[in-house]
Amino acid sequence: MIKINLSPKHKENAIAKLGGLNLSLINLPLLALFFASIYIIEPIIDLVYEDDIKLAEQVFSEKNNLYKKQQQELNDKQAIRKQVEELNAQEAQLTQKIDIVKQIVEKRQNPFIVLKYIADNTPSDVWITELEIDDRNLKMLGYSKSWKSIGDFIENLKSSIFFNGNINFQKPVSLPNEINKNRVETFEITTSIVSFK
Numbered sequence: 001m002i003k004i005n006l007s008p009k010h011k012e013n014a015i016a017k018l019g020g021l022n023l024s025l026i027n028l029p030l031l032a033l034f035f036a037s038i039y040i041i042e043p044i045i046d047l048v049y050e051d052d053i054k055l056a057e058q059v060f061s062e063k064n065n066l067y068k069k070q071q072q073e074l075n076d077k078q079a080i081r082k083q084v085e086e087l088n089a090q091e092a093q094l095t096q097k098i099d100i101v102k103q104i105v106e107k108r109q110n111p112f113i114v115l116k117y118i119a120d121n122t123p124s125d126v127w128i129t130e131l132e133i134d135d136r137n138l139k140m141l142g143y144s145k146s147w148k149s150i151g152d153f154i155e156n157l158k159s160s161i162f163f164n165g166n167i168n169f170q171k172p173v174s175l176p177n178e179i180n181k182n183r184v185e186t187f188e189i190t191t192s193i194v195s196f197k
Contacts, residue, residue, distance in 0.1 A: 110196055114138075114162045121156035123149040129175075136193045138163070141172060143184040150187050157191060164192045 046053070111133050118140075122128065126149045128142035144150045154167050168190045175186040 111193075114193060114196060117160055117162055118157075121153070121160070123152050125149045126153050133193070138189075138191050138193055140189045141175060141187070143175070143179065143186055145184060147185055150185060154189065157189070162193055162195055164194050167191045 114133075115131075118128075118131075123144070125145040126142060127144075128140050130139075130141040132139045144153070150169070154169060157163055157167050158165050170188040170190075172186055172188040177183060177186065
């Protein structure tokens with residue numbers, strides 16, 4: 001017995017199948033339009049906007065060069081800022097050292113000018129046997145032929161810029177009232193030195 005299929009059926013072409021894909025179902029004009037849009041329209045768009053693209057690339061290049069230049073300037077300024085900070089630190093150290101030197105110089109006491117003033121303003125009949133400077137305190141022991149000369153000497157010391165104007169006078173008991181059988185007046189003068197300059 002022979003079976004015959006009487007239903008009309010379109011016989012598929014085996015050539016239209018490739019790797020399980022039926023090529024007969026592909027719309028060739030639509031596929032051609034798709035490839036044309038990819039490979040033809042994109043170059044047309046590039047051609048239309050070529051000037052704008054070149055301009056944008058040029059602006060980008062200029063901005064990029066400007067950025068690199070400003071970045072280099074910033075790096076240079078940061079190096080200069082670091083040098084300035086180091087110089088400021090050195091300046092602060094030097095200022096501190098100068099302040100220390102000033103304090104040392106201010107504390108330094110050179111009594112030469114004070115002693116010269118005393119020598120220049122001592123009356124001729126007054127002589128000093130002992131002179132002592134302890135820090136800023138001055139003490140003098142001596143003799144004179146008259147009270148007037150001792151008074152003049154004290155007034156000279158009071159008018160000086162080196163002393164505070166408070167001159168203390170005492171008659172010391174340790175000094176004799178006679179030298180070579182001549183009567184003399186003894187004195188002990190104490191005062192404070194306010195300036196050695």
